[in-house]
Amino acid sequence: MSLNSQIEWTDATWNPVRGCTKISPGCKHCYAETFAERFRGVKNHPYEQGFDLRLVPEKLTEPFAWRSPTLVFVNSMSDLFQEGVPDEYAEAVSRVMTTANWHTYQVLTKRSERLLDLLSSKLRFAAERENIWWGVSVEDRKYGLPRIEHLRHAPAAVRFLSIEPLLEDVGEINLEGISWVIVGGESGPGARPMKKEWVISIRRRCRLYGVPFFFKQWGGVRKVKRGRELNGRTYDEYPRRVSALVPDRTQCAAFAQSFLNSFRGMTSSRPLVQVAV
Ligand code: SF4
Secondary structure, three states, X not given: OEEOOOOOOOOEEEOOEEEOOOOOHHHOOOHHHHHHHOOOOXXXXXXXXXXXXXXXXXXXXXXXXXXXXXXXXXXXXXXXXXXXXXXXXXXHXXXXXXXXXXXXXXXXXXXXXXXXXXXXXXXXXHHOOOOEEEEEEOOOHHXXXXXXXHHHHOOOOEEEEEEOOXXXXXXXXXXXXXXXXXXXXXXXXXXXXXXXXXXXXXXXXXXXHOOOEEEEXXXXXXXXXXXXXXXXXXXXXXXXXXXXXXXXXXXXXXXXXXXXXXXXXXXXXXXXXOEOO
């Protein structure tokens, strides 16, 4: 895991999967791709293979070693529900999240159909855990709004929207069953503009539905300069976080070992493709 994430709405990132492929306009300036491709070909660097999809099973047990309850963005450098990630691997990631339940996990995807499918079936055991927040990215009406419908139909306890980069007015969005909304503009070279009225409209919908609203940033080429205030204040609202007892070191090590044993059993009976060694 990486502590002290630069991402405003989380504390840490955990990447048991690396790399991804672009699927919609929100991916155009993917920060993860830009970062990963910088290291393509650099021997022994975690991103030696650039942004190519790669499972990283040696990262799976990291949350057991981290004993302070932490807000963890899962796969900030990837998408757990992309086609190349086997169901069994998504299940292994989910097993870690349900066992190391003293952390709160934020799982964000653009592959909302697969999220709905798996949370309704193989990942049902994790769907309704309150320490796992399941979210979809929304950048526009065409691609973003159908994702909200998939998420709403998923049997999740905590559902959230990351409306970033916000590329157009998304209209009167239905926030029924949604527990959290993040809004942000695109940042970096070539950043597409975000209008204030689009943001105000979403904040209004959040107030109407009683949904916590987090305003991440205005974005732009120099995002620090434009800041993250909306009408003279910041919005840093979150859903309620549940707390769980943190086991002692010995128990944490035992959890990790037991997980590894079951994971090895799973992979030996049905080998996972693309496992990094
Ligand atoms: S889905 Fe996310 S991680 Fe994957 S390419 Fe798009 S923006 Fe990047």
